[in-house]
Amino acid sequence: MEYEPVIGLEVHAQLRTQTKIFCGCSTAFGSPPNTHTCPVCLGMPGVLPVLNRKVVEYAVKMALATHCTINHVSEWARKNYFYPDLPKGYQISQYDRPIAERGYLDLEIDGAGKRVGITRIHMEEDAGKLIHDESAPVSYVDLNRAGVPLIEIVSEPDMRNPEEGAAYLRRLHEILVYLEICDGNMEEGNFRCDANVSLRPRGEQTFGTRTELKNMNSFRNVQRALEYEIRRQQYVLESGGTVVQETRLWDDARGATSPMRGKEEAHDYRYFPDPDLLPVIVPGEWIDEIRKTLPELPLEKRERFIREYDLPAYDAGVLTASRAIADYFEAVATRCSKPKAASNWVMGDILGHIKEDKLEMEDCPVSADDLGELVRLIDDGTISGKMAKDVFEDMWLSGKKPETIIGEKGLAQITDTGALETVVDEVLAANPAQVEQFRGGKEKVFGFFVGQVMKKTKGQANPGLVNEILKRKLSDL
Amino acid sequence: MKITEDQVAHVAHLARLNIDEKEREVFTKQLDDILLYIDMLNSVDTTDVAPMTHAMEGTETFREDVVRSSLPVDAALANAPDDDGASFKVPKVIE
Structure with missing residues (x-):
C-alpha cells in the first residue's frame, strides 16, 4: 500500500x-x-x-x-x-x-x-x-x-x-x-x-x-x-x-x-x-502601530528584486537571504546603476570573502558605497574587469577606497586616444616584418600587435580602444 | 458522587503527594462535598454571560524591557538543599 x-x-x-x-x-x-x-x-x-x-x-x-x-x-x-x-x-x-x-x-x-x-x-x-x-x-x-x-x-x-x-x-x-x-x-x-x-x-x-x-x-x-x-x-x-x-x-x-x-x-x-x-x-x-514597523518581508523583497532590478530568481533568492545582504546589495546597485553587475559582485566576491574569513555581513570591510564605485569605474572604462579584481582584493584587506588604490598603483586604463595612437605607431614601426605578414593576409598577427601595445602600456591600455586604433592604422597603411 | 477515589489518587500523584488509604477516603468525601457545593452554580442561567477568568477588570500592566540587577548567586542558591556554589544540585533526572 x-x-x-x-x-x-x-x-x-x-x-x-x-x-x-x-x-x-x-x-x-x-x-x-x-x-x-x-x-x-x-x-x-x-x-x-x-x-x-x-x-x-x-x-x-x-x-x-x-x-x-x-x-x-x-x-x-x-x-x-x-x-x-x-x-x-x-x-x-x-x-x-x-x-x-x-x-x-x-x-x-x-x-x-x-x-x-x-x-x-x-x-x-x-x-x-x-x-x-x-x-x-x-x-x-x-x-x-x-x-x-x-x-x-x-x-x-x-x-x-x-x-x-x-x-x-x-x-x-x-x-x-x-x-x-x-x-x-x-x-x-x-x-x-x-x-x-x-x-x-x-x-x-x-x-x-x-x-x-x-x-x-x-x-x-x-x-x-x-x-x-x-x-x-x-x-x-x-x-x-x-x-x-x-x-x-x-x-x-x-x-x-x-x-x-x-x-x-x-x-x-x-x-x-x-x-x-x-x-x-x-x-x-x-x-x-506595530503594523507600521513591519519591514519588507523576504518573499516580497525577492519579488521586488526580480521586478525592480531585473534580476534572475536565483540572484534574488541569494541576495534576500538576510536583511543585511539585501540592504548591502541595494546600496551597491544604487551607487553604480548596474544591478546585475552589483549582484555578481555581491554574490561572488563579497559573500565568498565573507564565508572564507568567517565574518558576518555586518562586518564586511568593503562598504557598499565603495563597491558601487568600483563597479561604476569598470562601467565607465576607468579600469578593466580584470584590474577591478585586484583592486577589490586590496579594498578587502585595506578598506581603502577604489579610487585611492587605483591612484596609488597607477592602475587606471589609458583611454586617451592620442597617447594610445602614439604607442600603436611605435609598435608598428618597430615590427615591419609582422606588418608585412598582416598585409599578406595573415590576420593572426593582429593579436601580436595588441600584445605589444599592452606590454608597452603595462596592461593599462583600454583593450577596446587598442583594437579600434590598430584596425584603423593597419587598414590605412 | 462527583469524584472517585481513583481520581483523587491520580491527582495526588500528579501533585506528588503521598496519601494513605485512609486519607484517600477522607479527601474523596471532602472534595466531593466541595464539588457538590460548587455545583449549585449550575442552577444559574449564564446563557448570555461571557466566561470570567479574573475578578479584576482592566488591562494588563506592562513592564518596559529594561534590565534590572539580578540576585548574587549565593543569594539565589541560599534556600537550595544542595548546590555546588554555582548551580542547584538535584538527583539525576535522566536515565
Whole structure:
C-alpha cells in the first residue's frame, strides 16, 4: 500500500528582548550559571510576575507577518508539571485564548507554491537548563534561561513530505530573523522545533496515529528525522503492526529516533487561568502601530528584486537571504546603476570573502558605497574587469577606497586616444616584418600587435580602444 | 458522587503527594462535598454571560524591557538543599 505522510511542526522561538518575560533579569546567553535570576524567575513564594511589553509587541509582529488573526484579549494559563528546570512547578503559557490564531505561510518548493496553515501563536516562558553529571547521580540546574520569553508557533498538519517540512522551517526562521525579533541561532537554542508525523493510506482523509519527534537542532536534522520516522512507521504498518502514540528523540549520531523514557508519564498538565496575571489586551490602535514597523518581508523583497532590478530568481533568492545582504546589495546597485553587475559582485566576491574569513555581513570591510564605485569605474572604462579584481582584493584587506588604490598603483586604463595612437605607431614601426605578414593576409598577427601595445602600456591600455586604433592604422597603411 | 477515589489518587500523584488509604477516603468525601457545593452554580442561567477568568477588570500592566540587577548567586542558591556554589544540585533526572 502507498502511504502519505502528514506532518505538523511546532516551533519555539526565543524572542530578542533584553529582559525576561515577567521580570527584569537579563536574557544574555552564556553567562555563568544562575547569575540572571531573581525571586520572580526563581519561583519564590509571594512574588508577582509583570509582563514585558516587548514580548507582546514581538508576538504581534510575528502574527501579522504570518497573516494570523490577533485576539484582542488573550489569557495566561498555568501548565503544571514537575521537573527540576521548572522552579515554580508550572510554566506560564497560553492555552485556550492565545495571542493569535489562524494564519498561514506561503512556501516555494522547486518553483511550485505551497500554503501551510498556522494554527496558533502563543507566548510563554522558557524553562531552565539541566546539566547531567557524567560520573555521579547528580544533575545541575541553571535557571538563567528560566523565564526567557518564547513564542510557540504551531502549524496545521499541512505538510506531506520532509522537504516541505524543512522549507516551512526555513521560511519561518527567515521571517523571525528579518523581523529582528529572534536571533534564530539554533545552536544556542533560539529556534527549536518539534515535529508531529503520521502516515495514512494515500487517498484516506482521516489521520493515522502520530508520533512527536524532539531533539533535532538543525534544519538538516529535522529533515533526516522526518525521513527516518516515515520509513519506520511505514515498516511498522507494512508488517501488520500499529504505530504507538509517543514522543521520540532523534539521535543524530545513530541517525534514528527512539522512544523517550521517563518524564511525566501521561500528559496531564491541568491547565488553568493564571490568577497572578490579567488578560492581555491588545487594542486595534496598538496593532496598527506595530503594523507600521513591519519591514519588507523576504518573499516580497525577492519579488521586488526580480521586478525592480531585473534580476534572475536565483540572484534574488541569494541576495534576500538576510536583511543585511539585501540592504548591502541595494546600496551597491544604487551607487553604480548596474544591478546585475552589483549582484555578481555581491554574490561572488563579497559573500565568498565573507564565508572564507568567517565574518558576518555586518562586518564586511568593503562598504557598499565603495563597491558601487568600483563597479561604476569598470562601467565607465576607468579600469578593466580584470584590474577591478585586484583592486577589490586590496579594498578587502585595506578598506581603502577604489579610487585611492587605483591612484596609488597607477592602475587606471589609458583611454586617451592620442597617447594610445602614439604607442600603436611605435609598435608598428618597430615590427615591419609582422606588418608585412598582416598585409599578406595573415590576420593572426593582429593579436601580436595588441600584445605589444599592452606590454608597452603595462596592461593599462583600454583593450577596446587598442583594437579600434590598430584596425584603423593597419587598414590605412 | 462527583469524584472517585481513583481520581483523587491520580491527582495526588500528579501533585506528588503521598496519601494513605485512609486519607484517600477522607479527601474523596471532602472534595466531593466541595464539588457538590460548587455545583449549585449550575442552577444559574449564564446563557448570555461571557466566561470570567479574573475578578479584576482592566488591562494588563506592562513592564518596559529594561534590565534590572539580578540576585548574587549565593543569594539565589541560599534556600537550595544542595548546590555546588554555582548551580542547584538535584538527583539525576535522566536515565
